[in-house]
Amino acid sequence: MSHEQDRELTAPHGTGGETVDVRLGMFGVKGSGDTSGFGGLVAPVVMPGPSPRPYGGWFDEVVDVLAELLEESGTGFDAAIEQVVVDRGELTLDVRREHLVEVARHLRDDQDLRFELCLGVNGVHYPHSTGRELHAVYPLVSVTHSRQLRLEVAVADADPHIPSITDVYPANDWHERETWDFFGIIFDGHPSLARIAMPDDWPGHPQRKDYPLGGIDVEYKGAHIPPADDRRSYS
Amino acid sequence: MTTSTQGFTEEATAGAKSFEATGGDWSDIAEEAVRLGEERIVVNMGPQHPSTHGVLRLMLEIDGETVTEARCGVGYLHTGIEKNMEFRTWTQGVTFCTRMDYLASMFQETAYCLAVEKLLGITDDIPERASVIRVMMMEFTRIGSHLVCIGTGGNELGATSVMIHGFNGREEILRIFEMITGLRMNNAYIRPGGVAQDIPPGALEAIREADGKIRTYVKYLEDLLLANPIYKGRTVDVGTLNLAGCMALGVTGPVLRSAGLPYDVRKAAPYCGYETYEFDVPTSTESDSYSRTVLRFEEIYQSLRIIAQCVDRLQAMGPGPVMVEDKKIAWPAQLAIGSDGMGNSLDHIRHIMGTSMEALIHHFKLVTEGFRVPAGQVFQRVEAPRGELGVHVVSDGGTRPYRAHFRDPSFNNLQAVSLMCEGGQLADVVVAVASLDPVLGGVDR
Amino acid sequence: MGIEEAAPSGFLLTTVEQVAGHARKGSLWPVTFGLACCAIEMMATGTSRFDISRFGMEVFRASPRQADLMIVAGRVSQKMAPVVRQVYDQMSEPKWVLSMGVCASSGGMFNNYAIVQGVDHIVPVDIYLPGCPPRPEMLINAILELHAQIKSAPLGVNRVEAARAAEAAALEATPTSKMMGLLR
Numbered sequence: 001m002s003h004e005q006d007r008e009l010t011a012p013h014g015t016g017g018e019t020v021d022v023r024l025g026m027f028g029v030k031g032s033g034d035t036s037g038f039g040g041l042v043a044p045v046v047m048p049g050p051s052p053r054p055y056g057g058w059f060d061e062v063v064d065v066l067a068e069l070l071e072e073s074g075t076g077f078d079a080a081i082e083q084v085v086v087d088r089g090e091l092t093l094d095v096r097r098e099h100l101v102e103v104a105r106h107l108r109d110d111q112d113l114r115f116e117l118c119l120g121v122n123g124v125h126y127p128h129s130t131g132r133e134l135h136a137v138y139p140l141v142s143v144t145h146s147r148q149l150r151l152e153v154a155v156a157d158a159d160p161h162i163p164s165i166t167d168v169y170p171a172n173d174w175h176e177r178e179t180w181d182f183f184g185i186i187f188d189g190h191p192s193l194a195r196i197a198m199p200d201d202w203p204g205h206p207q208r209k210d211y212p213l214g215g216i217d218v219e220y221k222g223a224h225i226p227p228a229d230d231r232r233s234y235s
Numbered sequence: 236m237t238t239s240t241q242g243f244t245e246e247a248t249a250g251a252k253s254f255e256a257t258g259g260d261w262s263d264i265a266e267e268a269v270r271l272g273e274e275r276i277v278v279n280m281g282p283q284h285p286s287t288h289g290v291l292r293l294m295l296e297i298d299g300e301t302v303t304e305a306r307c308g309v310g311y312l313h314t315g316i317e318k319n320m321e322f323r324t325w326t327q328g329v330t331f332c333t334r335m336d337y338l339a340s341m342f343q344e345t346a347y348c349l350a351v352e353k354l355l356g357i358t359d360d361i362p363e364r365a366s367v368i369r370v371m372m373m374e375f376t377r378i379g380s381h382l383v384c385i386g387t388g389g390n391e392l393g394a395t396s397v398m399i400h401g402f403n404g405r406e407e408i409l410r411i412f413e414m415i416t417g418l419r420m421n422n423a424y425i426r427p428g429g430v431a432q433d434i435p436p437g438a439l440e441a442i443r444e445a446d447g448k449i450r451t452y453v454k455y456l457e458d459l460l461l462a463n464p465i466y467k468g469r470t471v472d473v474g475t476l477n478l479a480g481c482m483a484l485g486v487t488g489p490v491l492r493s494a495g496l497p498y499d500v501r502k503a504a505p506y507c508g509y510e511t512y513e514f515d516v517p518t519s520t521e522s523d524s525y526s527r528t529v530l531r532f533e534e535i536y537q538s539l540r541i542i543a544q545c546v547d548r549l550q551a552m553g554p555g556p557v558m559v560e561d562k563k564i565a566w567p568a569q570l571a572i573g574s575d576g577m578g579n580s581l582d583h584i585r586h587i588m589g590t591s592m593e594a595l596i597h598h599f600k601l602v603t604e605g606f607r608v609p610a611g612q613v614f615q616r617v618e619a620p621r622g623e624l625g626v627h628v629v630s631d632g633g634t635r636p637y638r639a640h641f642r643d644p645s646f647n648n649l650q651a652v653s654l655m656c657e658g659g660q661l662a663d664v665v666v667a668v669a670s671l672d673p674v675l676g677g678v679d680r
Numbered sequence: 681m682g683i684e685e686a687a688p689s690g691f692l693l694t695t696v697e698q699v700a701g702h703a704r705k706g707s708l709w710p711v712t713f714g715l716a717c718c719a720i721e722m723m724a725t726g727t728s729r730f731d732i733s734r735f736g737m738e739v740f741r742a743s744p745r746q747a748d749l750m751i752v753a754g755r756v757s758q759k760m761a762p763v764v765r766q767v768y769d770q771m772s773e774p775k776w777v778l779s780m781g782v783c784a785s786s787g788g789m790f791n792n793y794a795i796v797q798g799v800d801h802i803v804p805v806d807i808y809l810p811g812c813p814p815r816p817e818m819l820i821n822a823i824l825e826l827h828a829q830i831k832s833a834p835l836g837v838n839r840v841e842a843a844r845a846a847e848a849a850a851l852e853a854t855p856t857s858k859m860m861g862l863l864r
Contacts, residue, residue: 021631045631048611087611088353117485119616119625120647122640139614139625139642143496146503150614171485174650175642197313197679198794199759206793207318214315214793222860227791228322282763285712285742289719290760311760312716315794330789337717383720402727409724420813421717676716679757 017049017085020126050083058147059084059091065113066093069106075099091149097162100153104168107140107151115140115149118165120175123183125208133157134185138165138172155185164190182207275303278661282311286391286665289675293652293668297661305656305664307649312679320639324605325351326566328636330423332626335641336677337421338383341376342619343626343641344425345369349506350615350628350639351427354608357559364549365429365557366507371442371545372415372424373507373617374538378449379408380620381531385456388528388669392469397459404452407445414438428565429558439546446539453535460528470524474655474667477522486648488622489530490671494522500618514541524670534620564606567598605634621645621672643677689837697838701831704748704774707736708823708830711747711767715754718781721813722753730816735823744770749826750803751819755783756796768803776806776830778822781813788812 023045026038054060063084067077080099085092095103107115119139126133132154141148153162164187166172176187177196184205187193195202204211215227225231280286280293287293292308316335320328332347333340352358386401409419415434416422424431460466476486478494491498499516501509517533519526558565588595610632616625622644629638648671655667687693714722725732732738741747744767756764768777779799782788785808787797796802806829809822834842 023633043632045610088356088613090613092612116482117487117623119485119614119623120642122627122638122642124612124629124638137612137627139627141616141623143498143503148504148614148616150612169485170483171647171650174646178646195310197310197759199310202758206315212793213318213322213791215787215791216797218791219857221856221862222858228319282760283713283767285740290715311757311763312755313757313759313794314716314755314790315792316790319790319792334717334789337720387723398723399727402724403729406724406727406729419815420720 017047018129018132019044019046020129021045022128048085048087051086055084055086055091058145059086062091062113062147062149063093065110066103066106069110070099070103073102073106075102092152093149094152094154097153097155100151101163101165101168103151104138104140104165107149108168113142114144115142115147117141117143118169118172121172121179123179123185123207125183125210127209129154131156134160134183136162136179136185160185161188162186163188164193166190181205184208280664282308286669288387288391288668288673289678291649291668291673291675291678293664295656295661295664300660300662302656302659302661302664305653307652309646309649309675309678312675314676314680316680317639317641320636322635324603324634325608325636326426326605328639329426330421332639332641333421333423334676335680336619336621336624336643336645336674338380338674339376339619339621339624339677340421341369341372341425342617342624344423345373345507346615346617346619346624346626346641347628347639348425348427349617350613350626351608353613353615354611354628354630355427355564355606356609357428357561357564360559360561361429362556362559363508364433364552364555365559367545367548367552368430368434368557369425369507370509370512371542371549372412372430374541374545375408375411377538377620378535379405381535382408382452382456384620384669384672385460385528385531388666388672389456389460389466391665391669392466394459394466397456400452400455400459404449404456407448407452411438411442411445414441426558426566428561429556431566433554433557434549439550442542442546446543449535449539453532457532461532467525469662470528470666470670471521472523472525473659473663474524474670475522476651476655480651480654481522484647484651484654486622486651488618488620488644488648489527489534490522490622490648490651492517493519493526493530495520500616500623504616506615506617512541512544514538524666527670562597563601567601607632607634619644621674621677622648641677641680643680645671645673645675646678646680649673649678687836689841693836693838697833697835698831700835701833704833705827705830708748708776708827709739709741709746710737710749710751711744711771712740712742713750713752713764713767715752715756715760716783718753718784718811718813721816722751722780722819725816725819730820732820732823735820735827737823744768745772747771748774749776749778751778751780752784752799752803752805753780755781755788755790756799756802757794758796761796761802764799765802776826777803778807778809778826779805780809780811780819780822782810783812785810 023043026041070077070080080096080103082094082096107113119141122137124135124137134155134157136153138151139148140151155162162185164176174196176190177193179185180187180193181195181197182205198206213227213229218225276297278295278297280295282290282292290311292311294306294308295302296304316331320331323331329344329347332343335343352361382401382405386398389397412422413419415438416424476490476494478496481491481494487498495518497516497518502516514537517530517537519530608630610630612629614625614627616623624644625642627640628636631637651671652668656664724730726738750768750771752764779785783790783795784799787795799805807822807826809818811818
């Protein structure tokens with residue numbers, strides 16, 4: 001790839017993405033005591049938003065082929081894909097959960113797409129993004145075309161169901177179990193959704209943001225250092 | 236629930252499950268036991284076992300000597316590293332992720348740092364010297380990991396001298412690591428922006444010497460194993476997983492290459508300048524444990540080839556920066572290792588304390604608070620010794636990773652245990668798992 | 681254990697102690713309990729550069745019944761904790777525990793929900809060895825300290841007396857959490 005194309009891909013596309021959180025104040029001080037004035041700071045945390053066409057490089061081709069396949073099957077591109085984000089040289093397709101399996105199947109089977117490997121599921125928890133708290137991210141890799149992209153599905157805490165793609169990518173078996181274990185996302189249609197890393201009777205889903213880090217105070221000769229999530233934070 | 240013929244009533248056992256053992260039920264049970272129960276045994280190769288390559292639990296249902304069902308229980312080493320990383324700065328994250336797959340520590344560090352650098356947008360600004368050092372450290376780690384795999388594999392099959400030679404070869408590599416990074420294992424050497432410090436004088440000569448010593452030990456191992464009829468008898472046609480099985484289960488690394496597909500992330504999606512090095516990707520088509528051993532030996536030789544090229548480049552390059560220039564990101568101190576193995580660069584301290592208060596504050600803030608990374612997410616893949624290691628990093632614009640998830644190759648590859656072992660002999664389970672080479676620290680994280 | 685349990689304290693008991701202590705420390709067989717990174721350093725200690733075979737310890741017995749020393753090498757997760765206890769219970773007396781590395785000694789850098797903060801929450805530990813991971817030489821140092829401890833361990837009535845004296849001393853001493861003001 002030429003250097004100009006590289007620059008094209010790495011230049012940030014699109015603005016106005018999803019606001020996942022709003023950070024208030026600067027130094028982590030709660031309540032009065034901060035006289036610097038930075039306590040009044042209101043900073044929204046905005047994730048990269050949908051990118052305008054052309055996306056650059058091979059992204060356009062892939063999105064076009066996928067759009068064609070989805071139109072042919074009757075699902076429709078806009079019904080299945082919420083937005084296309086190109087950021088830092090990587091393509092992310094935000095998919096609606098109802099059509100996730102179909103999109104995955106097209107990506108795996110079509111000869112111009114051929115994303116044979118699914119490198120697992122990752123869960124991300126955005127507790128302040130109401131209605132879209134739990135995200136599941138599926139990185140896909142094409143061995144034939146040396147490409148990678150990402151599918152992202154967002155579901156609400158109140159209804160954390162996502163269809164399982166183990167029919168399309170059997171490799172995702174344990175990864176989905178892990179995401180269930182750590183985030184509580186229920187994968188419908190998974191052959192055996194059980195805890196994998198925590199003991200079977202463990203309550204709660206540890207890697208959610210509302211689950212404490214755990215840990216105990218470190219005591220040494222009368223001094224107590226609390227665990228990392230309870231300490232004072234200055235940023 | 237019915238009462239038995241002896242007349243025990245229900246109240247005594249109310250709430251408890253009762254198994255009727257007279258009349259119709261018993262004949263059912265007895266018939267089933269005759270059909271299945273006597274021949275099938277469930278064996279638990281528990282988490283504490285000398286041959287399961289770590290704290291892996293294998294639940295095997297065996298019929299005589301044949302394994303009819305094999306299932307893995309993992310999670311016995313789950314450490315919550317990914318959650319811990321959310322409470323540390325970006326640079327401190329390196330010390331955590333390095334301990335996941337403890338035999339491939341440099342790979343985790345590099346993958347994580349490359350992902351952070353991608354998020355920061357400074358991938359092109361990493362000094363070339365830092366990239367070459369990263370490649371060299373990664374290839375040394377690959378050799379060390381393969382030596383441990385072959386060594387412990389031999390040990391699990393009962394050949395203790397194989398382990399001794401493998402670990403001796405690894406000691407040569409650990410000497411180099413100690414010289415350069417200060418630690419033998421879990422060195423938090425590769426940091427976002429470059430590496431922690433430059434290689435010390437004398438390191439290049441030591442590396443050239445070590446090359447010869449490593450080759451000697453690898454030669455010992457090859458002589459002990461590759462033509463050994465006992466080893467061949469135990470590993471040829473054992474633990475086979477053909478290409479379709481590998482692709483279905485997303486298995487990568489030497490297992491996939493032993494099935495015939497020459498897929499290597501260093502060639503497919505190069506990073507750290509791998510496209511400029513000359514090396515081959517050894518492949519085989521036998522897809523059994525023996526060919527994986529042969530492949531690992533070949534990969535050791537290819538890694539030595541890459542290291543020789545790195546050493547030549549470092550020699551030709553001359554001294555230079557090993558950290559990115561941007562002072563808002565670069566780790567501020569160039570520490571010198573004192574004669575007692577610990578130390579601060581007194582010159583640097585003198586410099587920052589003598590120059591300005593702002594420099595001191597800047598140094599302090601950079602180390603304690605860390606730098607800020609713009610919001611977004613990134614996925615970085617590297618070729619770890621066991622397969623494809625992927626890192627998914629999400630930033631919310633702060634000084635800490637919002638979410639860092641590692642797609643560890645061993646976690647994925649262990650799903651293949653059922654396919655490899657079912658239908659085979661009990662002793663072959665050990666061989667199959669050893670050829671998959673799982674490291675449970677990476678599996679459980 | 682035997683006749684020395686009933687022997688009065690004196691020359692005979694001292695001689696028996698010395699012989700038994702020397703024999704016990706001379707071939708202290710570890711049980712294979714490598715969990716994480718420290719296990720690799722433990723294996724490296726067993727190989728020829730560092731060689732614990734010179735102390736009679738290179739045979740890592742997989743069966744707890746045949747082992748004397750449990751070197752807990754690595755981080756103990758919540759799921760693994762019952763297994764640690766079970767293996768410890770299955771070992772036959774006399775047995776010792778060496779907690780290798782900071783993760784086994786105190787939870788190490790992983791002060792979180794998943795790791796038991798020190799294996800002494802589960803099993804009684806005789807020697808703690810810090811390090812992340814400790815070098816093989818450090819492990820050998822800890823083992824030699826343990827050997828010294830084992831060699832001079834009292835038996836029979838001497839042991840009962842020593843235990844009573846240790847308990848009395850512990851009851852008199854200040855607990856660590858009450859030692860205030862020492863960080864200046």
